[in-house]
Amino acid sequence: MDTGGAQRPADPAVQVTDLVKRYPGRPVNAVDGISFAVQRGEVFGLLGPNGAGKTTTIGVLTTRVLPTSGAASVAGVDVAADPVTARSRLSVVPQRPNLDRALTARQNLVFHAAYHGVGRAERNRRADALLEQLGLGGRGGDKVDDYSGGMAQRLLIARALMHAPQVVFLDEPSTGLDPQARLFVWDRVRELRDGGITVLLTTHDMDEAATLSDRVGIMDSGRLLALDTPAALTRSLPGSATLDIDVERAPEDTGEAVLAALASLAERVEQVEQVADGSGLRARLYLSGDAAALVGPVSEALAARRARLTGVRIGEPSLEDVFLSLTGRELR
Numbered sequence: 001m002d003t004g005g006a007q008r009p010a011d012p013a014v015q016v017t018d019l020v021k022r023y024p025g026r027p028v029n030a031v032d033g034i035s036f037a038v039q040r041g042e043v044f045g046l047l048g049p050n051g052a053g054k055t056t057t058i059g060v061l062t063t064r065v066l067p068t069s070g071a072a073s074v075a076g077v078d079v080a081a082d083p084v085t086a087r088s089r090l091s092v093v094p095q096r097p098n099l100d101r102a103l104t105a106r107q108n109l110v111f112h113a114a115y116h117g118v119g120r121a122e123r124n125r126r127a128d129a130l131l132e133q134l135g136l137g138g139r140g141g142d143k144v145d146d147y148s149g150g151m152a153q154r155l156l157i158a159r160a161l162m163h164a165p166q167v168v169f170l171d172e173p174s175t176g177l178d179p180q181a182r183l184f185v186w187d188r189v190r191e192l193r194d195g196g197i198t199v200l201l202t203t204h205d206m207d208e209a210a211t212l213s214d215r216v217g218i219m220d221s222g223r224l225l226a227l228d229t230p231a232a233l234t235r236s237l238p239g240s241a242t243l244d245i246d247v248e249r250a251p252e253d254t255g256e257a258v259l260a261a262l263a264s265l266a267e268r269v270e271q272v273e274q275v276a277d278g279s280g281l282r283a284r285l286y287l288s289g290d291a292a293a294l295v296g297p298v299s300e301a302l303a304a305r306r307a308r309l310t311g312v313r314i315g316e317p318s319l320e321d322v323f324l325s326l327t328g329r330e331l332r
């Protein structure tokens with residue numbers, strides 16, 4: 001078995017095949033037969049509610065959890081057969097900070113690299129460069145105990161990069177962070193990708209999944225329900241794009257007649273409200289695809305009835321809508 005050799009160029013960065021994990025004494029599988037591949041240089045998001053099996057999947061891929069059956073490899077290395085080599089090629093930014101709080105930030109970085117066999121001069125150089133890159137330049141000498149949650153998260157990312165991994169796993173990277181810290185972490189994730197590192201992140205935040213990921217796998221109850229680019233996943237939903245319009249109708253016309261004239265343009269048209277003086281109305285058109293492309297035809301259809309389009313708002317479907325249509329439940 002070739003588990004310790006160099007990764008072949010064609011190997012995906014992560015390969016999961018029919019993976020099952022059942023924890024001892026549990027009646028159901030935490031991961032229930034999932035398969036997917038992450039290409040090199042890709043940011044791949046596993047999106048799902050609490051308990052979906054995302055952390056367990058990462059646990060197997062990072063050699064912390066033994067699979068019940070199936071196969072998983074990272075950077076061409078079978079994680080169950082050769083966990084030591086796998087660990088040299090991957091890094092994990094865990095959900096709960098597991099930094100040594102009694103040490104300084106810089107010591108946390110340097111000791112981690114030493115554990116992975118990085119030489120003294122090189123680990124000092126990397127620690128300084130990464131502290132700078134993660135915005136912790138002046139704080140390397142501080143005890144981690146004095147760090148805020150956002151700083152600790154940044155230090156976890158720095159630590160994950162100290163042994164130059166090929167694949168980085170981020171478990172819920174921005175949970176509990178304030179909006180500014182969250183944006184900072186997102187920028188760092190993009191930098192990893194730009195630097196050629198493969199990123200697999202888990203999240204229950206659909207914005208995070210849609211914004212950061214090249215492709216998203218939607219998980220629920222241990223299963224992978226859908227896997228595609230965020231755009232393709234939302235496009236796959238019929239009638240989920242919306243165009244809200246404000247209309248000033250001609251005095252002799254009726255609201256019902258205006259709506260009837262728009263009916264052929266969309267899959268469904270609903271009146272949302274009648275506006276104060278009676279001549280205005282607000283309607284919502286449901287369609288598949290690009291709602292913006294409908295503005296012109298709607299405006300023309302209204303002009304033909306001597307009505308005026310006075311406002312438009314475009315509503316794109318989200319990954320939340322995709323999850324809802326797949327499971328019948330909200331993401332949270």
Ligand SMILES: Nc1ncnc2c1ncn2[C@@H]1O[C@H](COP(=O)(O)OP(=O)(O)OP(=O)(O)O)[C@@H](O)[C@H]1O
Binds near residue numbers: 052055056
């Ligand atoms: N060590 C464990 N022992 C027993 N059951 C576990 C263990 N870890 C997780 N589970 C169970 O496995 C299932 C999947 O949990 P997992 O943590 O993988 O989901 P998740 O999608 O990452 O959710 P979260 O976002 O809450 O971490 C849950 O039902 C959970 O209770």
